[in-house]
Amino acid sequence: MVTPAHLPPAQGESVICSRPIPAALRARYEAEGWWTPDTLGDLLSTALQARRDLGFEVHSQVRPYSGTFGDVEDVARRLAAGLRARGVGPGDVVAFQLPNWMEAAATFWASALLGAVVVPIVHFYGRKELRHILTTARPRVFITATEFGRLTYQPDVCADVPIVALVDRDFDELLAAEPMAGVAATEASAPALIAFTSGTTRDPKGVVHSHQTLGCEIRQLAANHVHNPAGSVMALPVGHFIGMLGGLLCPVLDGVPVHLSDAWDPAMVLALMKRDGIGFGGGPTYFITSLLDHPDFTDEHLRYMRYVGLGGSAVPVSVTRRLTDLGLVVTRSYGSTEHPSITGSRPNAPQDKRLLTDGNARPGVEIKIADDGEILSRGPDLCLxxxxxxxxxxxxxxxxxxxxxxxGVLDGDGYLTITDRKADVIIRGGENISALEVEEALLGMPAVAEAVVVAAPDERFGERVVAVLRIRPGAAMPSREQVRAHFDAAGLARQKWPEELHQVDDFPRTPSGKVQKYLVRQQVRQQHR
Incomplete structure (x- = not known):
């Protein structure tokens, strides 16, 4: 039920954004047009008014929706008016935990129009993560659903939030009869979004972005992405940073129809491609390979994925080669919730750069390699x-x-290649072994769909190399002898050969499809206790 409790003092003041930003950098970003006076509300309002007739579709077995940008904007403006009447305004925090439904877009857009700080929360998160996020971000508004998959409304977790509403029960009670006109005034340098990282660490971290850093990121993506005029399916959760950008912001500002899906269903995506000409633009490799490996996939589908951008997790060379052999133009990119667009390649870049590196620095971005090999970055889309x-x-x-x-390493042309995470280096007998290099070698075996390599304790060498494999449907798990023969033929030193093999049906993943490697590492180490 909507609970309009007494509102505490403005929560925007609690947002900590103390990263040093040298004055010279601020001046440069403004002079070069990366930072503008526009807020997210300004950008959305202008774009929505110009494109009210574009389609907005939600492909769902539970809560489908078919309308236009104008229809969803009307809901967003009525929600903004309703929240403003309840005392919510610029700098206040509005959180939502919803699947890829229309109401998620309406809530996000309403927050931007109000100048509020929006907190998208992936619907996969349970009690522990949700409690941590609500306690940390301290929202004045929380909008969620009664139930969807692993999401279950738990009133005790959000009992301290002044305004709580469920989209499938009382969301409409928040909507004012008359929509809010215009955009609330706020500073473009102020916080606009708190994006909680998707769980490669134990507790999600609240990453603060401003209107300026997000506006810059949207322009970065627009300049480096080839759009399908009919739009592309977005099944990454809009509660995740990539899903939020690709589902709720970029299509609106680029003038492309929105197609959201609240579950990843390769059969459905392939059917939509054939029926409506909808494209698939990319993301983590898991999504594109699940399309190619599906029994419904045919060569006809290739016309709807001519340009594929891969990122969000390590990109195996075996995957880029496979896609290229199918005639697709593949680009790789590198970024994070904190710094979304660090490097990337344009479709017209040399093939070896597109396939074998993670690209060069995006315009306005700087990168350098520290003495220990760690990648350092800064740029106008870097979080606060x-x-x-x-x-x-x-x-x-x-x-x-x-x-x-x-x-990572930089080549002579300034192209970056990620070689490992600092936490994923295996130290065997005093020698550093790249888990990524071992994973790449394993992916060269026909039976291996995915490989995760971690360290396990070893009494003699300190750590040993352990490979956890997901096998392609119908294939057999390779034996240790077959793996050794493969690594020998590949020319890898013996100390890099996996000393243990484990098979899994699937890996624990973040909402973006990235393997939660720390959980795999924990599971392996528990077996050695």
Whole structure:
């Protein structure tokens, strides 16, 4: 039920965004047009007014929707008016935990029009994660659903939130009779969004972005992405940073129809491609390979995925080669919730750069390699910091450089290749072994669909190489002898050969499809206790 409790003081003041941003960088970003005076509300309002007739579709077995940008904007403006009447305004925090439904877009757009700080929460998160996020972000509004998959409304978890509404029960009670006109005034440099990282660490981290950093990111993506005029299916959760950008912001500003799906269903996506000409533009490799491996896939589908951008997790060379052999133009990119567009390749870049590297620095972005191999980055789309000031101090230096936690190398042309995560290096007998290199070799085996390599304790060498494999349908798990023969033929040193093999039906994943490697590592180490 909608619960309009007494509202506490403005929560926007609690947002910590203490990353050092040198004055010279601020001036440069403004002079070069990366940072503008426009807020998210300004950008959305202008774009929506110009494209009210474009289609907005939700492909769902539970809550389908078919309408236009104008229809959804009307709901968003009525919601904005209803929230404003309840005292919600610029700087206040509005959180939502919803699948890819129309109401998620309406809530996000309404928050932007109000100048509120929006907190999208992936619907996969359970009690522990949700409690952590609500306690950390302290929203004044929380909009969710009664039930969807693993999502179940739990009133005790959000009991301290002043306004709570369920889209399938009382959401309409928040909608005013008359829509809010215009856009609430707020500073473009102010916080606009708190995006909680998707769980590669134990507790999600609240990453704070401003209107300026998000506006820059949207322009970065528009300049480096080839759009399908009919739109592309977005099944990544809009509660996740990539899904939010690709489902709720970029299509509106690029003038492309929205097609949301509240579940990843390769058969449905393939059917939509044939029926409506909808495209698939890319994302983590897991999604594109699940389409190619599906029994419904035919060569006809290739026309709807001519340009595929891969990122969000490590991109195996075997996948880029496979897609290229099918005639697709593949590009790779590298970024994170903190710094969304660090590097990437344009479709017209040389093939070896597109396939074998993660691209060069995006316009306005700087990268450098630290003495220990860690990648440092800074740019106009880099976040303001974390809600936790301690995390901010650890991740950013005094000159505004972000410590990515990734290891990489730059070639002579300035193209970056990610070689590992700092946390994923295996130290066997005093020698560093790249888990990514071992994973790449395993993916060269025909039976292997996915490979995750982690360290396990070893009494003699300190750590040993353990491979956890997901096998292609109908294929047999390779034996240790077959793996050894494969690595021998590939020319990898013996210390890099997996000493243990485990098979799984699937891996624990983040909402974006990225394998939660720390959980795999925990499971392996528990077996050695």
């Amino acid at each position: 910091g974390y809600l936790d000031a301690t995390l901010t101090r650890r991740a950013f230096d005094a000159d505004g450089w972000y410590r990515t936690g990734d290891i």
